[in-house]
Structure formats: C-alpha cells, structure tokens
Amino acid sequence: MTSNSRARRSVRLIVAMAALAALLPSGAARADDTPSAAPRPPVAAPRAPAARPMTTQTKQDKAATAPRERVKISNVSAQAVPPVHPMIEQFASESAKAALREPVVVSVQVATPFTGLARSASPVIVVNGQPIKDSVVPFREPDRVIAVLPDGGRFDQPLSVQVGWQGDLQRTLSEPVQAQVAR
Secondary structure, eight states, rough: HHHHHHHHHHHOOOOHHHHHHHHHHHTTGGGGGGGGTSSSOOOOOOOOOOOOOOOOOOOOHHHHSSOOSSSOOEEEEEEOOOSSSSSHHHOOHHHHHHSSOOOOOEEEESSSSOOOTTTSSEEEEEEEEEETTTOOOOOOOEEEEEEEEEEEGGSSSSSEEEEETOOOOOHHHHOOOEEEBBB
C-alpha cells in the first residue's frame, strides 16, 4: 500500500466523521464523552389514534343508538314494475330477484333526512304491518327509503305504508299512509 492510498483513506474517514458530527444536534453528547451505561433520554414516537375495541351489541344497545322520535312521511309512491327494470337491478336483493312475481317498488320520502346510517339500526319500510328487511336508503338521497316487494300482488290494496328504525320500531314507526299501486 502506498502512502497516497493511506492519505485518501484518512481523508475519507475524516470526511465521514465530519458528516456524522454534522448530523448530531449541537447540544448532543458525543460517544467519546458519555459513559456507555448512561441512560439515553426517551424519544417520543408519534402515536396513532387508539382503536376502539370491537364489541357485540345487544338489542337494547342497538335500540339505544336509533333516534327516539317517530319518523314523519312526506310522500309515498308504489309502482308496479316489470321483473327486468333498473329499479329492480339497483335495489332488490338477490333473494328478492329470485322470488319476483309481481314486483312493486315502494318509495317513501321522509320529512327529516336519515342521519347516522353507519349505526347498527337502519330505516325500514313496513307494508301492511310487515317490515321489508331489504329497505335501502339511496346514497345521494338521505330523505328517501326504497324497498322492492317481490310479489306486490299478495298485499291488500291500498297499501298501508310506514317507516321506522329497525330495532326500535315501537318508538320510531311513522303513522300509516295509504298508497295505491300504480300499474
């Protein structure tokens, strides 16, 4: 090894040490003047928001999250539609599609938009006293709930339509509104 290569190595080492020293804060202790057994100050790490523990809800818990007032209906429409119809494709469940005989789309507009739809309780249409479990609140229409009756012909006319919150129908069920099926 020549003296020239030793000098290059020494220069590289000095440059590396200078770069390392520049990275240390000005008041930080250096390794050579701090005993290795000395405790280092704790570094605060950024904290993620604490996750809420998963819990199972009872019927009483679900009912407690639903509104405590009756739903008020502004408008009701009931329309007989053919089995192949955009409303059927959009709002009917697979089980309802399989059972289609005389499909009727029931649409209810409420006076106050539904809020808190992320809860475990959800709005449901009740036709002639029977809750329609596949009731849907369209994404861009929080003041409307829609349900498809796969066999609307089996319901007595005119339809008695109500809306309430599933899990708390006793307190939230609206007054009945009569609707004739338009054919």
